[in-house]
Amino acid sequence: MTWATTLAKADGGAPPFVRAVLESGTSPKLLTLVMIDDGKRVLLGHKKRGFGMGYYNGFGGKVEPGETIRQAAERELQEEACIEAVDLREAGVLVFAFDDQPVAWEVHVFAASSFRGEPAETDEMRPVWFNHEDVPFEQMWADDQFWYPLLLRRAYFRGVFAFTQTTQLLWHSLTERDPGDEGCP
Numbered sequence: 001m002t003w004a005t006t007l008a009k010a011d012g013g014a015p016p017f018v019r020a021v022l023e024s025g026t027s028p029k030l031l032t033l034v035m036i037d038d039g040k041r042v043l044l045g046h047k048k049r050g051f052g053m054g055y056y057n058g059f060g061g062k063v064e065p066g067e068t069i070r071q072a073a074e075r076e077l078q079e080e081a082c083i084e085a086v087d088l089r090e091a092g093v094l095v096f097a098f099d100d101q102p103v104a105w106e107v108h109v110f111a112a113s114s115f116r117g118e119p120a121e122t123d124e125m126r127p128v129w130f131n132h133e134d135v136p137f138e139q140m141w142a143d144d145q146f147w148y149p150l151l152l153r154r155a156y157f158r159g160v161f162a163f164t165q166t167t168q169l170l171w172h173s174l175t176e177r178d179p180g181d182e183g184c185p
């Protein structure tokens, strides 16, 4: 997570717990998040249970042993929204550090503009379309308002976000990146 450590030192520096977790040597927990964006509207799910319950979010979850990150993204989209992305692309990576958790969460964000199937409510998510100008940030994770503009204009992004009390955003650093560029942000 070299880039995340570099970002954690940027913009005045992250809270100490962020650098501690990033420099601990412990691998981050890998998760996925898939956004369907048809160019005018995004498909979000209203989370009905578990982590982030009550928020609108993309579809995703933990990467299971033996699957790639992309396979996990495809599986979670099918499980949570009953659809299959046609043109799934890597949109960005978000690292979340929580002041009460010993490992960082590395969330791989994917986007697609078309899909097969009909979005359907599952026991985890209720899918709802929102026009780009009506994305309900007040009912979403506090980090989303910062990286959605990059997502919607198809810019690849990387960000580090520090939370306390699970949902309160303390600090963040976000950069727009070329996915093939492994140099310093």
Ligand SMILES: COc1nc(N)nc2c1ncn2[C@H]1C[C@H](O)[C@@H](COP(=O)(O)OP(=O)(O)OP(=O)(O)O)O1
Pocket: 031, 032, 033, 034, 050, 051, 052, 057, 058, 059, 060, 061, 062, 063, 096, 107, 141, 142, 143, 144, 163
């Ligand atoms: C902290 O900020 C977050 N912001 C956003 N936008 N999304 C987040 C944040 N933290 C987690 N997420 C996403 C990442 C995943 O898509 C889900 C969480 O996945 P979940 O815990 O539901 O994983 P599953 O594997 O589906 O879990 P269960 O099978 O145990 O329900 O939220």
